[in-house]
Amino acid sequence: MDKNKKVVIDDVAKMAGVSKATISRYLNGKFEYMSQSTKERIGDAIEKLNYRPNNIARSLKSNKSKLIGVVIADLTNPFSSIIIKGIGDECKTRGYNMVIVNSDNDETEEQEYIKSLLDQRVEGLIVNSTGYNEKLLLEIKSKGIPIVMVDRTLCEEKIDSVTSNNYDSTTETINYLIDVGFNSLCFFTEKEKNVRPRKERERAFLDVCGKRLDKSSFSVCSVDYSKGGNLDVNLCKFLNNYTGKKAIFAVNGVILLDTLAAANKLNVSIPKDLGICGYDNWGWASLIPPGITTISQPSYEMGFEAAKLLLDRIENEVSQKVIHKQLNSKLEIRGSTITNV
8 A cells, every 4th residue: 555645444444344334333432243353353454554533524423522621720830730641541541632721820811712612612621710700611511511620619519520628638737737836827828819729728727727726826828929929028927926836838839839949048947947838749849858748639530530520421421410529638747847846
């Protein structure tokens, strides 16, 4: 066969000794009444000819694109890349492809990207939300397009979602800090906007501290990166205005890393002068002396479960009842919060 000639379904059928209809059924996973030897011949022919089906033509004919849209709030965040890995692995196993867009935490961008994905005939959406566009998402769902929220959820009673146990994990960590002797605590966070995990973590921090510490012994400090904010000033205020054994809880991995950078800049000794811990167990957490205590989220599993749930919806393999899955995180205790007090 001419190597420069495009291989078409007729060539595969001829080599395998079957009809084009049989090849089509094979490609669509319809193996009913197809013998094992026939399947093997077709597989061998596809491999030898290096045949790649025309997915666009197939999708037009079947009205199935085999595409899902993935909307990510911040693609630069390592947490997001791990979620995408989980989504991609499940999609690959089940023969779907992803179209990934980055809203850059902008609700208008998110809205436009969602509309663009629908124009590309995606069969469903996985959304790591900015915290807005609730009306749009409900409208899309009402038209029969499945949606799964991942990590950052909206309308849990109306839209499928997969997240982690933010409130419980934060509660466990703040109780641990107090139990080991830290009695002045500060919650470092980004400007909240409408991001649900941040709100849940802050609420857990305030609930525990409100029960176990004096009101003058804990606070919340936020930074607005969009306005050039940094944590140096917040850290100085906390160190200078609070007494006793001090510790900071960072709302996510970005804030945690910036807090460590600020502490290093100010020559703060960890944990002698300050205990530090927070969310996201990224690789560097165990490498930075003395080891940083973190909450390890099941990021990959969240992505994987979100994709599984969405594809089950697309393929009608799950009940119509709205599903909310909450996965457990794990507290990883290291030297940054170990004290002899």
